[in-house]
Amino acid sequence: MDQIDRIVTLWRRARPDLVFDSTEVIGRVVRLEYFITRRVLQDLSRYELNVGEFDVLAALRRHPPYFQLSPNQLQAMVLISSGALTNRINRLESRGLVSRAQADHDRRGVIVTLTDEGFKVVEDAVKYHLAAEAELAATLTAEERQQFAALLKKMLLAIED
Template sequence: MADPEVVPTVTAADADAIDELRAQWHRERPDLDAAGLDAMALVGRITRANHLLGKGMKPIFAEHGLEFPEFDVLATLRRVGAPHELTAGGLLKTAMVTSGAITNRLDKLERKGLIERHQDPSDRRAIRVRLTEAGLELVDRAVVDHVANEERMLGPLSADDRRALDGALRRLLVSLGDTHLG
């Protein structure tokens, strides 16, 4: 049985939505282990932070005529270096989505003139995807605004908070098997 003294007390000014959810669980199911409720609260915070950060990124991408999945493809091609090209399969490995979703993203980006696709000369079955000059210019502008926006969203965290959170999330991701792309 969970000890009522174990439930963290947070002032109203410091409380977030997860504190309310956790208190509700504690009230309705006092038999649940406090460590389990702590885990549920932490996963809830990670999930909510992901949602709210995504919501905060949308306007920046929209200013550049993009959605996050499109930016993700352009940024992936940009960061691999010149000639800013990967196979469609290589993009699929980094995106963690279905091949149909990648095809849809590539179709949209190709219609916008931001990427071009061509057959791999060394493997006729493979399609290579490359940034166009317009795609390269757009992603280079968008990434500057994107980084500034992320910096703004993380503004309430001190440098020490950021390092601690970064290290803790890295350990979590490694423990979950997320040790490399693809």
Template sequence: MEDESIFHGSYDASVNKDRVADIVSQWHRERPDLDPTPLLIIGRIQHLAEALDASLRPPFAAAGLGNGEFDMLAALRREGEPYMLTAGQLSERMLVTTGAVTKRVDRLIARGLVSRSVSEVDARGRVVGLTPAGLTLTDQLIEEHLANEAAILRNLTDSDRKALERLLAVLTRHVLS
């Protein structure tokens, strides 16, 4: 039998019962000296991240894009015309190393979705830009991607969404600061 006293605040087992809650209950039973309740948040975020990736990535895979390649196309598209950034700027916007950017650029050049050219500002520098095919594909995929995300969130009320947005922003600032 689950001891709900381990769940601080207004924990409602009938609403919040899932595998993570079961794990927390097991840890509480086996190690009552520890507070396993952080798993109710962190464990769920980790589990959710894996499930979201699995449900959001298939359209990119169907388009022949690996993980991260759509992120690069989207970063270029969000920049606006002329849809160009340096490798360093892409690295910053995608939160990856410049080495990871280079590998993705090479794969996307091979597919004809981006180009690499000499910077007009600095002849020693290079810029990466969307090709017309890259722009078309990105515009198609972002529509499908946002529709998938909206479908995932469809059962949340507007109030729930706003609360979740706020709480995730607070947690993100705290963790990444």
């Protein structure tokens, strides 16, 4: 039995009139998220990054050849408020991992660019990140990973904006 089995068993005893099938799915997804985040943070700590900062660097890295995006584009990719994004950009800029400049096409606009140092950090960090993901998913066969990914995608497509 895992922790979710124990919780559901107790709930079924306490409230036999309720159905807990969804708890078995959602509870496990939430519990996995906890362990995944813990592992990712462990790997990112060597770069003094948190998950949100890594997300910003990775979003920029995925946009060659200039590795730059507007704050609005970044915000859409990392799904956070503009204030939270500004804080992340400030921290990354103070470390020399990104730079901000006025957009050529819009005097009011800003462009965030991955610096050479930021490029080096994200290039190295992404290798550890992918290795951690592979290790976490290693208990599943390749076919099971594909099935699981498809099921999670189905759930996300139903609830994403």
